[in-house]
Amino acid sequence: MELHIAKDPAQLSENVAAWISNYIQEVLQDQEKFTFVLSGGNTPKQLYSLLAKPPYAEIIPWEKIHFFWGDERAVPFEDERNNARMAYDVLLDKVPVNPDNIHVMRTDIGPEQSAQEYEQILRKYFKDEELTFDLVLLGMGDDGHTLSLFPGMPVVHEEEAWVKAFFLPAQDMYRITLTAPVVNDAACVLFLTTGGNKALTLKSVIEGTYDADKFPSQLIRPQEGELHWFVDEAAASAMEL
Numbered sequence: 167m168e169l170h171i172a173k174d175p176a177q178l179s180e181n182v183a184a185w186i187s188n189y190i191q192e193v194l195q196d197q198e199k200f201t202f203v204l205s206g207g208n209t210p211k212q213l214y215s216l217l218a219k220p221p222y223a224e225i226i227p228w229e230k231i232h233f234f235w236g237d238e239r240a241v242p243f244e245d246e247r248n249n250a251r252m253a254y255d256v257l258l259d260k261v262p263v264n265p266d267n268i269h270v271m272r273t274d275i276g277p278e279q280s281a282q283e284y285e286q287i288l289r290k291y292f293k294d295e296e297l298t299f300d301l302v303l304l305g306m307g308d309d310g311h312t313l314s315l316f317p318g319m320p321v322v323h324e325e326e327a328w329v330k331a332f333f334l335p336a337q338d339m340y341r342i343t344l345t346a347p348v349v350n351d352a353a354c355v356l357f358l359t360t361g362g363n364k365a366l367t368l369k370s371v372i373e374g375t376y377d378a379d380k381f382p383s384q385l386i387r388p389q390e391g392e393l394h395w396f397v398d399e400a401a402a403s404a405m406e407l
């Protein structure tokens with residue numbers, strides 16, 4: 167695992183945008199397409215908006231990238247809580263992406279059906295591949311969740327399915343999420359985490375005893391791929407560095 171610490175969220179987003187842009191270009195020297203899993207929430211907005219502007223809007227070969235989502239809130243696309251909607255607003259509507267390469271988790275059908283459909287899309291896409299995604303971008307909630315793998319929920323222990331839907335009582339909402347095994351088969355996983363409110367949780371996730379029921383972010387340990395944590399100083403403030 168590599169830990170990268172930046173001064174503040176603005177500097178962190180700058181660093182991650184540059185890192186992602188380099189990584190995409192490097193990987194595309196050896197292959198024709200690149201698979202990029204996006205996260206939702208608030209943290210990645212600044213990063214997405216940087217990627218949508220020069221120089222990244224111009225140097226990233228957008229038409230070669232296939233976009234997927236790590237998780238989705240089962241609310242209509244028009245709802246501002248919808249993770250795909252946020253990514254469209256800040257990034258995908260602003261760069262020359264091929265619309266056929268954008269693979270959203272649908273919320274215009276039932277969550278179970280959407281999860282099954284997404285699983286089929288992924289299994290078909292990665293049929294002959296040893297690894298799954300080239301890059302998975304993740305966030306971490308202050309409760310230690312990542313994707314929609316929330317503390318204490320059975321989905322944390324899912325080992326077979328790549329995509330699951332479930333009802334999250336705390337938010338009175340269905341969630342659709344990739345599971346840990348499919349993310350752990352990725353070539354590279356990158357966590358983006360900011361803020362002092364996440365400092366103690368981050369310390370537990372990175373330096374604490376393994377307890378995935380309490381801190382689902384600990385589930386993410388790529389088998390062969392790289393794991394990077396990009397955090398700001400406030401989020402890193404409780405760690406013993």
Ligand SMILES: O=C1O[C@H](COP(=O)(O)O)[C@@H](O)[C@H](O)[C@H]1O
Nearest residue numbers: 205206207208209304305306307
């Ligand atoms: O609900 C969610 O939260 C996590 C964390 O979001 P953040 O804004 O605190 O970083 C996010 O990664 C996930 O995609 C989203 O559905």
